[in-house]
Structures are given as C-alpha cells and as structure tokens.
Amino acid sequence: MKKSMVRRTKKEMSEICSICGLPKELCVCEAIAKESQKIFVKSEKKKFGKIYTIIEGIDAKEISLKELLKGLKNRLACGGTIKQGTIELQGEHTKEVKKILIELGFAPSAIEIK
Numbered sequence: 385m386k387k388s389m390v391r392r393t394k395k396e397m398s399e400i401c402s403i404c405g406l407p408k409e410l411c412v413c414e415a416i417a418k419e420s421q422k423i424f425v426k427s428e429k430k431k432f433g434k435i436y437t438i439i440e441g442i443d444a445k446e447i448s449l450k451e452l453l454k455g456l457k458n459r460l461a462c463g464g465t466i467k468q469g470t471i472e473l474q475g476e477h478t479k480e481v482k483k484i485l486i487e488l489g490f491a492p493s494a495i496e497i498k
C-alpha cells in the first residue's frame with residue numbers, strides 16, 4: 385500500500401488575537417492600545433519613607449502588565465509588584481520609566497509624569 389500523497393502539512397497554528405481576529409503576527413491591537421492610552425507615572429512615599437514609582441492607566445486587557453513589569457524590573461534592577469492594575473516599582477524611577485515605555489512603543493504624548 386502506497387501511503388497517501390496528501391500529506392497534510394502541519395502548519396503551526398498561529399495565535400489569533402481575540403480583539404481583531406487576525407493572527408498575532410499581523411495584529412496591531414497592542415500597538416494601537418499603546419498609542420491611545422494615557423499613562424501616569426508618579427512617585428509616592430509610602431510606609432517607612434520608602435519611595436515607590438507608580439505606573440497607572442495601562443489597560444491590562446490590552447497590555448500584559450506582567451510582561452511589562454518583568455521588563456521594567458530587569459531594566460531598572462529593582463523590585464516591583466502589580467496592584468489592582470497599577471505597577472509599583474521600588475525606588476524613584478519616573479524619568480527612566482517614561483524612557484523605557486517609549487522604547488517599548490508607547491507614545492511619548494501618552495505618558496505623563498505627575
């Protein structure tokens with residue numbers, strides 16, 4: 385018996401974006417989200433006089449806060465957590481955070497330092 389010539393090429397299923405329905409490679413939703421959001425970066429003094437940099441206004445449905453936090457922690461070599469949709473970084477990093485967010489594709493005009 386000859387094996388069937390119709391060999392199904394097992395195409396890697398690319399992930400489909402749940403917003404626009406396009407494969408993730410073609411999807412620009414995240415890019416659009418990055419341009420249309422208003423992000424506030426501020427520093428806040430908390431318990432024991434510790435300074436935290438707070439990043440507010442990032443839409444967690446559009447942007448992976450976890451990934452973003454990971455990147456920021458790596459770049460700034462600091463600790464940080466996500467609390468109710470805001471990112472909290474240890475230390476005063478407002479200017480650096482803005483720079484990094486711009487590098488990641490966020491529009492400079494969308495980022496406001498409070």
Ligand SMILES: [Zn+2]
Pocket residue numbers: 401402403404405406411412413414
């Ligand atoms: Zn999309």
